[in-house]
Structure formats: C-alpha cells, structure tokens
Amino acid sequence: MQPIDNREPRRHWLPSVLTDIHFWVPVVVLIGGLLLLELIH
C-alpha cells in the first residue's frame, strides 16, 4: 500500500526562487562583478 502524502500540493519552484533573498544577493554580486570586470579590462 502506498503511504498517504499529507504535504501541501506542490507549487512551482520559480516564484519561490525569485522571492528568496538568498537568490538576489549572489545575482547582485555577479552583476557587480561583471561591471567591475568590464571596467578593469
């Protein structure tokens, strides 16, 4: 018999990623890094 899954229905992960501060910190640092690289090149 399959165990009953009581978890909430699976929502798409993309909105969770885009509203996560952990995502935006590396994104901002990456953009800053690319700008800096362009500046020093």
Place this chain on the structure above:
Amino acid sequence: MQSVPTPENKTAAETLLRPRKLQVLGILCGFTAGAWLGAAEAPTKLVSVGVSPIVISLIMVTGVFLARWSLPALILGTSSVRADLRRAPHLIIWALLAGCLWAVANTMTIFAIRDIGLSIAFPLWNSNSLLGILWGFVFFNELRQAGWRRWTGVLGGALIMCVGAALLAIASSTQAPAAHSMRGVWAALGAGILWGTMYIPYRKAYLSGMNPLSFVTFFTFGELGMMAALAIGYLGMSRLWHELTSARDVLFWLMLGGFIWVIGDVFQQYAAKYVGISRGIPLSNSNQLWGLLWGIFVFGELHGSGTSTYMQVVGGSLLMMLGVGAIAFSSAAGKEQAHWKQASLRESQRYNIAEDYVAARMQGMQTAGEVRPPRTMWDWLLVAAATGIFVYFGTLARAPRMFFHWGPALLLITATVALLLVCGLTLWRTTRFN
C-alpha cells in the same frame, strides 16, 4: 546498576554521536580539499609558454567540466544525480549561479596578479573566508549561540590565516607591483567578494539535502558557459581558436590541473556540507600552504632567496597551521546545530522538499526504504569518453624542460593520495557518499 546494552540503546548512542562524527568528517574533508586544491597548481606550473591568461583559465575549466561529469558518474551514477534533481529542481539555478560567480572571480584574479602581483592579490581575495563567515551567520544560522570560544576560534583562526597567507604570498611573489595598482586591488577584492558569495548557493544546496556530487555537475555548466562567454567576448572567436591550436602541447597539463582541482573541490563541497561555510572555507584556503610546498620543494621557486624570505615562509606556514587548528577545534555544538536544523527546515518548507529526506541527507544518510539507483551504461560511457579525451590530449603533450625535484614530488604525491584514500574511505564508511 549497569544497563544491559540493547540494539535500541546502541542506535540511540549512534544517533547522539552522529553530529560529532560528521563534524570530524567535515574537518577532514576541509584538510583534504586544501591539499588537492594546492596540488592543482603543480601541472599549471609546467606551462610557461605565452598563452593568454583567459585561455589558460578556459582550458582548465574544460578539464574541470570533464571531471565534474565523469567523477560523479563513476562514484554515484548519473541516475542518482537525476533523482536528486527531481527532488530539488530549483537548485539548478543556484548551481549555475555559483558556476558563473566562480568564472568571473577566477578571471579577476588573473588581472589582479598582473597588476599588483601575487603578494598583495592573494591575501586580498583570501578575505573570501571572512565574507563566508558573515553569510553563514546571516543567512544560515551558523555560529548562532556558539559561545565566545567558538567565535574566537573561527573568526580568529580565519584572521590568523589571512595574515599567514599574506606572509606566504609576499615570500612567494617575484613580481613587482605594476602601474595599475588600484585596478589590481579592485580586481582582487572583487574576486574575494565573488568567491565568498559563491558559498551561499553551496550551503543552500546542502541544507536542501542535495548530494555534493550532484550539485557540481550543474555548477560546471555555469562555470564553462561563463568562462567561454568571457573568452569569446574578450578575445574573439578567431584569436581564441588560434591560441587554442598553438597551445596544443600544453593543453593536457592545464586540463590535468583542472581535474585535480575538481577532486579538491568535491572535498570542499563535503566540508561546506558537514561543517558549514564559516569553517569549511578557511580550512580549504590552506591550499596556499600546499601550493607553496610544491613551489619551493618541487619547482625550486625560492632557490637562492635570502634568509628573510625563508623566515617569512616559515612564519606564514606556522600561522596558517595555527589558524587551521583553531577552526578545526571550534566545531559546531548542540545549540548551534539546532539553529542549522532551523535553516534547513526553512529550505524544505519554502521549496516543498520532504523534511525526512532533508533531515536524512543532512545526517549523510538515506531515507527509510530509499534505494540508490544503479549505474547505467551511460555512466560508463561518460567515464570512457572523459578518459579518452584526456588520453588524446596526453598524446599531444610535451614535458617541458624545467627544474623538477622528483624526491619531494613523490613525497607530496604520496601525502596527497594518502589524504584522498583516508578521507574518501571515511566518507564512504560514514555516509556512503550521501
């Protein structure tokens, strides 16, 4: 009255001891990572021809790409990687992001070394460990309620390592600062910030239960994609192709450097998983010490230097070892571990990952009834293809005529391989690479 040991008591004792065991394992992984990341510098020292630094970086990343697919296929099987991905598909984005951060940081170090020399650049980008401690504390509850003794051990150890790194870099540097000093300082600081921030995706993946071997397979797409874009953007296709074909004699050595680097990075990933980024990064940063051992004893880099240079090397090495020791003896205790669990719970709730799966993986275990998918024909094909590519470039390679001490090289190779065997075996026994 003594209680009779029963299987239940034994299991309870094992559960209590498990966090301590994983902490020791994470510290061992950090040491091993340092040794292998440092050894990765050895093949690149064989390359002294006039190849553009960006091309050198691109070729190394190509070796890294091959290793990042073949090693997980060999150890775990790509079916396990796919299973991990189905549970936490959002982590692809983080892995790609981390790969992009790595590639931009690596390119910046090339500019930093060119403009201000290794002696100033290295300590500046080594500050990534301090940023790692900050992100670990702010985002992932690391060092929360850790007590002043552990805070002093981790933060003090990282600072001492920075000072030791500065001394070693000054001793090993032969370059005088060039005209564009401020540009070089910005490049080195930028690299440190990018590398320090790269550990946010690392930690995020492991708090979500992802296997480090699965994470690196997607990380490498960001790494190779960004590096290829930078190389094409800065050099153009025709110049890039010309440089690649004219450097065919040394492609193998650079790719080998990338391969060895991946072995170190896999252990670094396990260290980030089991001791967190605040402790894992400084431990892995001991690679500078190993790199210097290769440089001095195998390639005779400081041959003919004065006493003050050797004093700097001895002093810097002792400080590095002191820093590593301070961090190693400041492992996370009960209260801090409870905060780690809270951070892990946030991930499982936010991304709808089964809590029992995350909890089991954080303990380096499988969930009850979970069956590891077997290896398939594709895994062996991947391993064979990667081996074939390395063998092909190996046939094109030429050993350069240069100063090379075989005695110390064999000693260092033995020590590095011994660490790999001890750490790999301990990882297998404790976690089965989960």
